Amino acid sequence: MKKNWYDNLWIVSLIYLLLGFFNILFAWAGLFCFFIPLVVSVAGGGKIYCNRYCGRGQLFALFGGRFGLSRKKNPPKFLKSRWFRYGFLIFFFTMFFLMLWNTWLVFAGARELRQVVKLLWTFKLPWHWAYHAASVKPWVAQFAFGFYSVMLTSTVLGFITMLLFKPRSWCVYCPIGTMTQLICKAKCGKM
Amino acid sequence: MAVFSKSKRKAQVSLRDCVACGCCVKACPMAAIRIVKGVFAEVDATKCVGCGRCVKECPAAVVAIAEVPA
Ligand code: SF4
Ligand code: SF4
Ligand code: SF4
Numbered sequence: 001m002k003k004n005w006y007d008n009l010w011i012v013s014l015i016y017l018l019l020g021f022f023n024i025l026f027a028w029a030g031l032f033c034f035f036i037p038l039v040v041s042v043a044g045g046g047k048i049y050c051n052r053y054c055g056r057g058q059l060f061a062l063f064g065g066r067f068g069l070s071r072k073k074n075p076p077k078f079l080k081s082r083w084f085r086y087g088f089l090i091f092f093f094t095m096f097f098l099m100l101w102n103t104w105l106v107f108a109g110a111r112e113l114r115q116v117v118k119l120l121w122t123f124k125l126p127w128h129w130a131y132h133a134a135s136v137k138p139w140v141a142q143f144a145f146g147f148y149s150v151m152l153t154s155t156v157l158g159f160i161t162m163l164l165f166k167p168r169s170w171c172v173y174c175p176i177g178t179m180t181q182l183i184c185k186a187k188c189g190k191m
Numbered sequence: 192m193a194v195f196s197k198s199k200r201k202a203q204v205s206l207r208d209c210v211a212c213g214c215c216v217k218a219c220p221m222a223a224i225r226i227v228k229g230v231f232a233e234v235d236a237t238k239c240v241g242c243g244r245c246v247k248e249c250p251a252a253v254v255a256i257a258e259v260p261a
Contacts, residue, residue, distance in 0.1 A: 046229030051213030061214070074252035080208050166250040171212040181211050184229030 006053050010062055013055030017155060020117075020148045024130040024141065027148035037176050041183040050177050057168055060158055064167025075165040075172060085178050092175040095121055099146035107139035114142070118149040119156065199260065200241030205253040206231045215245035215254055 013033075019026035033056070037049035050057060064070030078084050105111040115128040127148075131141060158170030171177050202224070204215075209231040216224045216232065223238035224245060234245075236259065246254045 041229060047211045047213065047226055048229070050211070051216060051226055057212070061217075072247070075250065080210065080251040080253070085210075166214075166248070166252075168212060168214050168250045170250075171214070172210050172251045177210060177212060181229060184211070188228050188230065 007058065009053055009055035010058035011055070013059050016055075017151070020152070021130055023132065024117075024127060024144045024148055025136065027144040027151065028140075030147055030151050034176065037180050038183070041180040041187075044187070046184055047177070047180050050171065050180060056155070056158065056174075057171055060162045060168045060170055063159075064162040070162050070167045071164060072167070073165050075161070075169050079161075079165075079169065080172050085173050088173045089175045089178045096150060099150065100143075103139050103143040103146055106142040107137075113138040113145075115145065117145060117152060120153050199258055200256050201236045201239045201259045202234045202241065202243070202245050202254050203257045204232045204234060205255075208251055208253045210251050210253075212250065214248045214250055218244040218248035220244065 016026065016029060019029075033054070037047075037054070040049050041047065064072070102111070102114075106113055115126070115131050116124040117127040118124055127145065131145075133141075154170070154174070158174070161169035161173075202215075211226050211229055211231055213226050213232070216226060219239075220242065221238045221240055223235045223240075224232050225235075227233045232245075232254075241256055243256050246256055
């Protein structure tokens with residue numbers, strides 16, 4: 001099969017994750033892979049982002065498929081059930097808004113900047129070494145820490161389900177994928 | 192491919208549970224699948240040779256190979 005330039009976007013995803021280890025402020029760039037798929041779906045592009053351009057999906061396909069790190073088993077039924085997919089979407093966004101709220105608190109001066117990356121919404125990993133301070137406002141850094149936490153957490157979850165089930169199992173419950181599909185469903189009245 | 196095209200085994204997608212991720216599209220050697228409007232995958236039965244690669248790839252396990260009358 002012919003390779004297209006967009007088949008290499010996994011490199012971008014990988015670099016993104018690595019950059020976060022050196023300078024947390026790069027986390028901001030992740031907003032692109034949040035908004036681009038949504039805007040594309042709203043604009044009538046369907047799920048072309050998932051189908052073609054998503055580097056994260058490609059990364060799982062590469063590690064799970066080509067590198068053979070996946071058991072390639074079917075996922076348990078609940079994973080693809082609506083309540084789980086929509087439930088995870090709601091949970092994900094609740095946590096996302098909490099993160100925005102924390103950013104706001106730092107912005108408003110009600111709270112100090114916390115130089116941690118929170119993994120799986122629970123484990124606080126010290127991450128101060130990726131913060132070179134002073135040049136930016138504390139809330140800008142706080143958002144970066146928060147957003148990177150979201151990205152790293154979803155990568156870890158995706159990696160675990162990649163190992164256990166099919167390479168791109170994450171795509172079954174990925175909140176962005178669920179949301180773009182919902183937008184597409186709404187657009188053609190298939191709710 | 193002439194040998195395969197006689198096969199009456201075709202991929203079928205359970206539309207209700209398809210997450211439209213497109214893994215099957217990438218896996219299909221016959222370019223027989225497309226994602227319709229970002230909602231579900233559709234198999235073109237005239238192109239499908241029933242090889243089952245899409246079944247192996249689908250992370251939601253919603254594709255199956257079924258015998259269909261020729
Ligand atoms: S479902 Fe999520 S991870 Fe998978 S291709 Fe779509 S946006 Fe990327
Ligand atoms: S791989 Fe499975 S879930 Fe994904 S689009 Fe194809 S049939 Fe649907
Ligand atoms: S069974 Fe093979 S030819 Fe048919 S849709 Fe699936 S991958 Fe394509």
